[in-house]
Amino acid sequence: MQKTILSLILLLFTLTAFSQIDQAAVEKFATDFANEEAQFTKEEVMDVLNQAEYRSDIIEKITRPAEGTMTWERYRKIFMKQGRIDAGIDFYKEHKATLEKVSADTGVPAEIILGIIGVETYFGQIKGSYKVIDALYTLGFGYPKRGKFFKSELGKFLTLSKLENLKATEVLGSYAGAMGYSQFMPSSYIAYAKSFEENGTRDLMDSPEDAIASVANYLKVHRWKKDEPITSRAELTREITGLRKQSTRPKNKVSDYTAIGFKPAEKLQADLPATMLIFDKDGNTEHWFGLYNFYVITRYNHSPLYAMAVYQLAQEIKKGI
Template sequence: MSQIYSFIASHLRPFVFVLLGWSMLLIPAHAQIDQTKVDDFIRQTAYQQKRPLVEVETIVNQATFKSDIIDKMNRPAEKTMTWERYRNIFMKPERIDAGVDFWTKNEMVLNQISVQTGVSVEAIIGIIGVETYFGERMGNYLVLDALYTLAFGYPRRSSFFKAELSKFFELCAKEGLDPLAIKGSYAGAMGYGQFMPSSYLAYAKSYDSDTGADLMNEVNDGIASVANYLKVHRWDQGGLIAIQANKSENAEALSKQSVKPNKTISYYTQKGYKLTESIDPNTLASLQTMEMEDGSKEYWFTFKNFYVITRYNHSPLYALAVFQLGEAIKEARKVKQ
């Protein structure tokens, strides 16, 4: 009899595992969410924004948990790639050509906003080009789904994304947006410049109106808002962004430097890092080290405006990509004129 049981057990085991696997797939995604926390959020948001509880509840209950969003949050390109690989995503001929076309089509607005804000056209172009390929790739996730997933399924930054989800409700009410229709990135960013809801509320600017801004459909509003963001974060009109440095053979090894410039150029030159251009040695700078695929390094002196770009995205790789893309588009445009 024991042999019969052993035979049955050994032959049924694979089918048991298959059934268990299917049962796991059938568990709804919402099972990964603590509904108590969701209910608390609904009550708090309704109270703070003086909205009917049922209204907030109805919208939130239509959100869908997206597990692939968590996967993407756990491996962002800025933290998993070398500078060389990251740079090659953006510094492609077709993206540069698209940037030239974008500049040409929107030249009047770009020039006008640049004069008004003091922010260079190439900085505005660089950000929109890196963020959304000049408006062609604004994201395919419902913003509601993205923020819901991260607010209640990503504990490491749940407080931040709960706040952004609340701001999303506020934004939709203010601008008359449909919270069930707006699409954006896997992190919940929207529009030409990929603004999070809090940034949308704080920095979005209409090009031709004192109120309202449509960053998803109006390119002029997108341009004005990116420039306004940089201006508010103290963009230095005509200021430097980055200059490549040369490291001498006997240069001192330096620890990772703050992205905020707080040492003079002369400090770094005394350590063995030389400028490739001539500027005032008393200029405040930082020295950023960029990893290449073969293990070698690039060294870049970065300045106040580089730091301002990192207020948009804290990664030095991002800021350098924005700078280089903007400069490449400017140079390509000169050739075509």
């Protein structure tokens, strides 16, 4: 009797999951993609998609992303732990030559490259446990709010699988479909991934050297400004009230904020483009000057919490190398 009940529950779960996906939409995607990409047939595309699994837990996760639900205080504590800092120092020592060469070539500081890889995957220790095909299939066809974007990424992933000789049904990544040390989405992988070795393959899954080169290339393409500062803690020289949330893209200048009572902890050029970042920590409000390179980090992940975590982790690692 118990076996029968269990079988019925499993059958119901399978039918419910299957019903979340419009199979006609899947067929249309396969047809359209094969028509656009001559290297694929519809049968090839459907063979991959028929092996994908709808994951309801992925839908749950994407509706509650950490950056959207956490305070800076809680978010910071995830990444500013001694174990992660020590892992970054060890990673630097192991890949020092690569980091220094890439930094010299691109102008992106080694510690910022380390900060991103450290926040993204704990220096390759946590790359994600979801099948990328499951993530993109689920979100492309089961999450209408961003279905267009994820179907596009699904198509890029299929293209990428041929470009880089990846087994599309086996690659693991995040619940959103990001992959490798650097957690690139398929479109970013195609656009920004680089091989550290000249004329080599772009292996972000298993090559830390390629990941280092690719993270730096991403920031360089998004106009990283060599030798310019990133952020500075702002001290208040007088009481300031009513300051509204600012855009992460600098639209003012440092001098605009110093004129109303914000003093940078480090000396900054008055004419540098700037915004004012506001974070809640330990029950208090922190203010930081957000400069153009801080904005560039948010091109990797749009959350200012993310960019600040990258910056502060980078600074802690830098102290130890």
